[in-house]
Amino acid sequence: MSDDKPIISPEQRAAYDRVNTMLNRLTLVAVGIVVVVVTLMFFPQGLDLGTADQVAATEVPEVDPLEEGIVDGIHVETGFVVDEGWELVRANCTACHSSKLVTQNRADRAGWESMIRWMQETQKLWDLGENEPIILDYLAKHYAPQRKGRRARLTHIEWYELEP
Template sequence: MGLRITLASREARPLLVSLLVSLLVGPVLFSPLGLAPAAAQDDGPATSAVASADEGPGIDPDSGFVMGEGWQTVKGNCTVCHSAALVTQNRGSRDHWAYLIDWMQETQGLWQFNPEMEDTILDYLSTYYGPRTDARRQNLPRHLMPPTAQASEPDSKD
């Protein structure tokens, strides 16, 4: 026994996909066992909703966005279709964020932005959610590496 949904128009499909993703992913993101919000990570910008000038911008308590230049534009455009957590848990270069915007416009029904607004969004995303340089652990020292087949074979000198 299964659920069958028939859509009358192609325009309704992105809405249905967004709804299904929200229903499936939302409980995981916001459950006690779900993903930690980006604001709680040590390697990101300041995590206080009220930050002093020394600490940099604070975090919007409603969305979790860093309250840097352009954050309200991002919040107003990105959270129309999906949760802010979908943005804050990701990182990417300006080119990566531009690719994602193009993809959403081509496949998900995202509207076209005027050039100034797109620049504001891309500047914000690449500044506050740019690539991480410290996301990978350091390599293990050689003496802590597990033995390999090559390392455990005796040297054969013929």
């Protein structure tokens, strides 16, 4: 031993190697975790490679030929009666809710007007401008109050006790 370079013993060398190997494995595991986390970030639903069902669905689109159409004067998709102004009603009255909310309601012109005012005051319905009278005419014509199905409640009746 002429020079005084520090020399590590074979035992120390072996210990170093063990630590080194361990650190390498930890690095591999850490990289693996990062890869999984990043993959999940970009594909939260998992790696969707497509299923047989999806392929079949895109090949055979299930489109009802009547869906966009008009049958017996009714626009099938919305249920609106097709008459003057119906497209204005479709354009203005189905943005926030279903057309069913319109077609299931009945009111005279004043009633429809007050519903529109209520929506304008509380639901951010826009100003219908010059379309408003056309829309009101349409609604009052096709969604007017129907004849009452039941007679009015009886009043002024002299009730009597049933004999047992």
